[in-house]
Amino acid sequence: MEKDLVIREARLEEKDSIQALHQSVFGWAMDNALFHRLCQENPAGEAHTWVAEDAETRKIVGSIVFIPCKMMVADKVMLGSQAEYWAVAPGYRRQGLLLALHRGAARGMRQRGIPITYFFAPLAWAGYLRRPPVQLFTIAHLRWLVRPLDMRPILSRLPGYMLKKGRRVRRERSNIIMQWLLGNKIVPTVLGWVANPGLRIFYLAKSVGARKSNLLCREIESFDARFDELWERVAGTHSIAIMRNRDYLNWRYSHHSSRHYRILCAESNGALKGYIVLLPGQVVRIMDLLATDEGAADFLIRSAVDYASRQKSAVVAVRLPERNYYLQAFRRNGFYLVPERLSPRGLLGFWPNSKFEEIELLKDVGNWFMMEGDWDWSEPA
Numbered sequence: 001m002e003k004d005l006v007i008r009e010a011r012l013e014e015k016d017s018i019q020a021l022h023q024s025v026f027g028w029a030m031d032n033a034l035f036h037r038l039c040q041e042n043p044a045g046e047a048h049t050w051v052a053e054d055a056e057t058r059k060i061v062g063s064i065v066f067i068p069c070k071m072m073v074a075d076k077v078m079l080g081s082q083a084e085y086w087a088v089a090p091g092y093r094r095q096g097l098l099l100a101l102h103r104g105a106a107r108g109m110r111q112r113g114i115p116i117t118y119f120f121a122p123l124a125w126a127g128y129l130r131r132p133p134v135q136l137f138t139i140a141h142l143r144w145l146v147r148p149l150d151m152r153p154i155l156s157r158l159p160g161y162m163l164k165k166g167r168r169v170r171r172e173r174s175n176i177i178m179q180w181l182l183g184n185k186i187v188p189t190v191l192g193w194v195a196n197p198g199l200r201i202f203y204l205a206k207s208v209g210a211r212k213s214n215l216l217c218r219e220i221e222s223f224d225a226r227f228d229e230l231w232e233r234v235a236g237t238h239s240i241a242i243m244r245n246r247d248y249l250n251w252r253y254s255h256h257s258s259r260h261y262r263i264l265c266a267e268s269n270g271a272l273k274g275y276i277v278l279l280p281g282q283v284v285r286i287m288d289l290l291a292t293d294e295g296a297a298d299f300l301i302r303s304a305v306d307y308a309s310r311q312k313s314a315v316v317a318v319r320l321p322e323r324n325y326y327l328q329a330f331r332r333n334g335f336y337l338v339p340e341r342l343s344p345r346g347l348l349g350f351w352p353n354s355k356f357e358e359i360e361l362l363k364d365v366g367n368w369f370m371m372e373g374d375w376d377w378s379e380p381a
Contacts, residue, residue, distance in 0.1 A: 004054070004055040004056060005052045005053065005054060005055060005061070005062075005097060005100060006052070006053040006055050007050065007051075007052055007053075007100055007101060007103070007104030007105075008050070008051065008053065008104070009048060009049065009050055009051075009108055010049040010050065010051045010060075010063070014051070014060065015032075015035055017059075017060045018030070018035075018049065018051065018060060018063055019031070019035065021060055021061070021062075021063055021087050021089060022063075022085065022087055024089060024090065025087040025088070025089065025090070026087070030085070031257075031258075033257035033258070034257050034258060036257075037251075037255070037256070037257050038065065038067055039065070041251065041255075042067065042068060042069075042251060043247040043248060043251050044068040044069050044070050044079065044248070045068040045079070046068070047065055047066060047067050047068065048065075048066045048068075048081070048105075048108070048109070048112070049063055049064070049065045049066070050063065050064050050066070050101060050104060050105040050108060051063045051101075052088075052092075052097050052100065052101050054092075061088065061089040061091075061092045061097070062087060062088045062089065062092065062097050062098065062101050063085065063086075063087050063101075064083055064084075064085065064086050064087075064101050064102070064105055065083075065084050065085040066081040066082070066083055066084075066105065066109060066114075066117060067081060067082045067084055068080070068081050068114070069081065069082060069242050069243075069248070070242070070243040070245075070248070071116070071240070071241065071242055071243065072235060072238070072240070072241055072242075072243055073116070073239070073240050073358055073361070073362070074239060074240075074358050074361055075236075077243065078115060078116070079113075079114055080114060080115070080116045080117060080118065080242075081109065081114050081116075081117045081118075082117065082118055082119065082374070082375075083105075083117050083118075083119040083351065084119070084120075084375075086098065086101075086121075102136075102351075106351070116350055116351070116362070117350065117351040118348070118349065118350045118351070118370075119136075119347075119348075119349055119350070119351065120142070120346055120347065120348055120375040121346065121347045121349070122346055122347070136349055136350075136351050137349050137350055137351070137362070137363060138347050138348075138349040139321075139348060139349055139350065139362070139363055139364070139365045139368070140321040140322045140323070140347070140348045140349075140365035140368070141321070141322055141346065141347060141348075142319050142320065142321055142346035142347065142348060143319070143320060143321075143322060143337055143338070143340075144317055144318075144319050144337070144338040145317065145318050145319075145320065145327075145330050145331075145335040145336060145337055145338070146315050146316065146317045146318075146335060146336060146338055147305060147315070147316045147317075147333070147334045147335045147336070148314065148315050149305070149308055149309055149313060149314055149315060149316065150312070150313070150314045150315075213295060213298075213299045214268060215266045215267065215268050215273060215295075215296065215299045216266070216267045216268070217264055217265070217266060217299070217300075217303040218264070218265055218267060219262065219263065219264055219265075220263050220264075220265055220275075221254065221263070222250055222254040222263075223246040223249040223250050223253075223254060223263075223275075224246060225246065226272045227244070227245065227246045227249055227272070227275070228245045228246050229272070230272050230274070230275075230290065230292070231243065231244045231245050231290075233292060234290060234291075234292055237325070237369075238325065238367075238368075238369035239361065239367035239368075239369075240361070240362065240367050240368045240369065241368070241369035241370070242370075242374055244288075244290055249288075252288075252373060253277050253287070253288070253373065259279060260280070261277050261278065261279055261287065262277070262278040262279075262280055262307065263275060263276075263277050263278075264276050264277075264278070264300065264303050264304065264307065266291070266296050266299050266300050266303070273291060273292050273293075273296040273299075274289070274290055274291030274292055274296040274297065274299075274300055275288070275289075275290055275291075275300070276288065276289045276300040276301070276303065276304050277289075277373055278304055278307065278308075280311060280313070281313065282313055282314050282315070283313065283314065283315045283316075283317050284304065284307070284308040284311065284313045284315070284316045284317070285317050285318070285319070285372065286301075286304055286316065286317070286318040286371075286372070287371060287372050287373035288371045288372075288373040288374075289301070289326055289371060291326075294329060297326055297329040298329055298332060298333060301329060301330060301333045301335075302333060304316060305333070305334075316335075318330055318335065318371075318372070319346070319372040320371070320372075321348045321365055321368060321370055322365055323365050323366045324369075324370070324371075325369050348365070348368070348370060350362050
C-alpha cells in the first residue's frame with residue numbers, strides 16, 4: 001500500500017468518525033439509533049468494528065462491522081457473524097486497504113473464537129473476492145423474483161430503465177423514441193390500463209388450482225414465546241441458518257430503528273404455523289418467511305400478495321439465494337425470476353475464520369437457509 005495504515009479494532013468513542021466515513025462512502029450516515037441497534041442492542045452480543053487508520057493524519061479511512069448472530073450448523077449451535085458495511089474512503093481505494101482490513105479483522109475474530117462469518121456483496125465484488133490473500137468463499141448468487149400487481153407504474157419507469165441499461169449503440173439508435181416515451185405519460189398509462197385486466201385474468205386462472213386452506217392470517221406487532229416453539233419445530237429442516245427465536249426476530253424486525261416492517265402469521269385453531277415479514281412500499285419486499293409445511297408457506301405467500309393488493313402496490317418481490325428452500329413455493333404462487341440483465345445480482349458467501357470441520361457443508365448453497373432480512377443493509381427505506 002502506498003500509505004502507512006494501522007489496522008485495529010475501533011473504540012466506542014470513535015463512533016462519530018465511523019459515521020462520517022459511512023456518510024462519505026454511502027451517501028447516508030449510520031445515525032445514533034442504528035449504531036446502537038447494531039453495535040450494542042443485538043441479543044447475540046456487541047458488534048466488533050475494525051478500522052483502518054492513516055498513521056500520518058490519524059484519520060479513520062476504512063471500516064468493517066462484524067454483527068454477531070447465533071447460528072445452527074449441522075445441528076450445532078454456535079456464534080457466527082455477518083461482515084457488513086465494508087467502507088473505504090474515496091482517496092484510499094485500489095491500494096489494498098480492504099484486503100489489509102480483512103486480514104487484520106480475521107486475526108482478531110479468530111482470537112475471539114468466532115468460527116464463521118457470512119456476507120452479502122454486490123456482484124461487482126466477485127473479482128475481489130477471488131483474490132488469494134483472504135479466504136472468502138462465494139457460494140451463491142442472489143436473484144430477484146417478482147409478481148406484478150399493477151402494470152402502470154412498471155411501464156412508466158421501463159423506458160427510462162431500459163435507456164439507462166441499454167448498450168451505447170442501441171441507446172443512440174432509439175434515443176428519439178425513448179425521449180418521447182420518457183416525456184409522454186399518457187402512453188404507459190394507457191398500456192397499463194390495457195395490461196392490467198389481462199394480468200388479473202392470468203393470475204385468476206393460475207389460482208383456480210390453488211389448494212384451499214383452513215389457516216387464518218393475522219398481523220402482529222412483535223414475536224412472543226410461540227415463535228421459539230416454531231423455530232424448534234422447523235430448525236431440523238435446515239442445515240445452516242440463523243436461529244430465528246423471538247429475541248432475534250424482535251431485534252431484527254419489531255424493534256428496527258428506521259423501518260416499519262409488517263409481520264403476518266398463519267394460525268390453525270390457535271396453533272402457529274408460520275410467519276412472513278414484509279417491507280411495505282410501491283414494491284412490497286418479502287424479507288423473511290418461515291413455515292411448518294408447504295401449505296402454510298403457500299398460504300403466507302398468498303397473504304402477502306393480498307396485503308400488497310390492498311395497499312395498491314405495483315409489485316411483490318423477494319430476493320433469494322439460488323436453491324433457496326422456499327424457491328419452489330414462490331414459483332408455485334406466480335413469482336418469476338427477473339432476467340439477469342434487468343436486475344443486478346448479489347453474492348452470498350462465507351469466511352471461515354479458523355479451521356472448521358464442516359467446511360464442505362458450508363460450500364453447498366443447498367444447505368443454507370437465508371432470506372433478505374438476514375442481510376442487515378439498513379439504509380433509510
